[in-house]
Amino acid sequence: MSDLIAQIIRLANEIGGNTEFSRAGGGNASVKIDGVLHIKPSGVPLATLEAEDLVPLRINVLLDALRSDDPVGKDPVRVAAEKAQVRDVNGRRPSVEILFHALIPDALVLHLHPLTANALTCNQDGPALARRILADEAVWVDYIDPGVPLARGILRAREAYTARTGRPAPGITLLGNHGIIVSGNSFDEVAALVDSLTLRIMAAVDASPAPAAIPHPEITPERRSQVAEDFRVALGAANVTSSWEGLAREASGPAAGPVALGPLIPDQIVYSGSFPVVLEATATAADIKAAVSTFRTAHGRDPIVAVIPGAGVFAIGSSAEGADTALNTYLDALRVARDADRLGKVRVMDEHERHFIENWEAEAYRRQVAKSPSPTTPSP
Ligand SMILES: [Zn+2]
Known part of the structure; x- marks a missing residue:
């Protein structure tokens, strides 16, 4: 195995395997060798990524697609990926974020959705906070729809940085309401950047x-299992899981961003839904059924997560693993929103940004791969 391939797998497994930095299929990793980008397939977790999984794509074909405005008839990222692919890897689709991996010149590129850094990226004061905490060591990119628009936004931000400072863009890119990209030419270089930005943002949160x-409504342990079960039954789901301590109790106030305002990042929409159903501590089975029905009318889809503010959070899934991912992704959002409000004021995704992800075919594919018992045979 090439040394660079070994280094990107180690970055993906060691850093991406930590839920502080990525959960489920979120985030991705790539390495450039001799004009070919080897990138994580969509839906495969960073934690378990292996060298054999990497999809090889010709970088010049990807960069042409980034610059070209020729209409391609369907999703331009998929068309570019099909044209650029060197060989098939079990029918796997490469990450939807291939274009920004291609345009960053460093050999190793790691893209994460970290909880600490997202307290900064999911913030109304994001650009000012970034300057205060990370000075000129990071490029800031406002939230942009994924695919070609995001890659072009990153390119513009990198070029603007160089025009302003006379220096090449640095190894840290902050993506508003999304995550970070860290790049370099060795494992140590990339790992050091991740550590340093995390520690500095954490110190700023701690100093706030x-x-x-x-308020914490009283709810007995028997009632806890009952409301979770009533939620499962109201949705006809196979599994339900719940949390009544820590973030689920302390960070789930009625005004918390993910309770009252909307989703923080695309992953939250993908795994937990854009909004939870908000329930009273005294909710009966009939109340929960009615709340689910009201939610369906308002949002045109079923809820995945329910919250009793200040008391607990529960999530359903078609498998125990799916319910766990939904619950943990939502708890992540509660933590990010709490810390964002300490640093400044949380920014949630706006309606346009939200609808784009809710209706995006590529995200449905990612969710499908994540659920699939046999990950080599996803049905898109
Ligand atoms: Zn991402």
């Missing part, structure tokens, strides 16, 4: 005022 206390 503690979150205000929220």
Whole structure:
């Protein structure tokens, strides 16, 4: 195995395998060798990525697609990927974020959705906070729809950085309401950047005022299992899982971003849905059924997560693993929103940004691969 391939797999497994940095199929990793980009397939977790999984794509074909405005008839990222692919890898689709991996010149590129850094990226004051905390060591990119628009936005931000400073763009890119990209030419270089940005943002959060206390409605352990079960039955789901401590109790106040305002990042929409159903601590089975029905009318889809503010969070899934991912992704969002509000003011995705992800075919594919018992035979 090439040394660079070994280094990107180690970055993916060691850093991406930590839920502080990525969960489920989120984030991706790539390495450039002799004009070929070897990138993680869509839906495969960074934690378990192996060298054999990497999809090889010709970089010059990807860069042509990034610059070209020729209409291609369907999703331009898929068309570019099909044209650029050197050989088939078990029918796997490469990550939808191939274009920004291709345009960053460093050999190793790691893209993460980290909880600490997202307190900064999911923030109304994001650009100012980035300057204060990371100075000129990061490029900031406002939220943009994934695929070609995001890659072009990153390219523009890198070029603007160089025009302003006279230096090449640095190895850290902050993506508003999304995550980070860290790049370099060795494992140590990339790992050091991830450590340093995480520690500096964490120190800024710790130096900010503690979150205000929220009310905690009393709910007995018997009632806890009952409401979770009533939610499962109301949705006809196979599995339900719940959390009544830590973030689920302390960061789920009625005004918290993911409770009251909307989703923070695309992964939250993919795994937990854009909004939870908000329930009273005294909700009966009939109340929960009615709340689910109201939710369906309002949002045109079923809820995945329910919240009793200040008490607990529960999530359904077609498998135990799916319910766990939905719950944990939502708890991640509660933590990010709490810390974003400490640093400044949380920014949630707006309606346009949200609808794009809710209706995006590529995200449905990713969710499908994540659920698939046999990951080599996904049905798109
Ligand atoms: Zn991403």
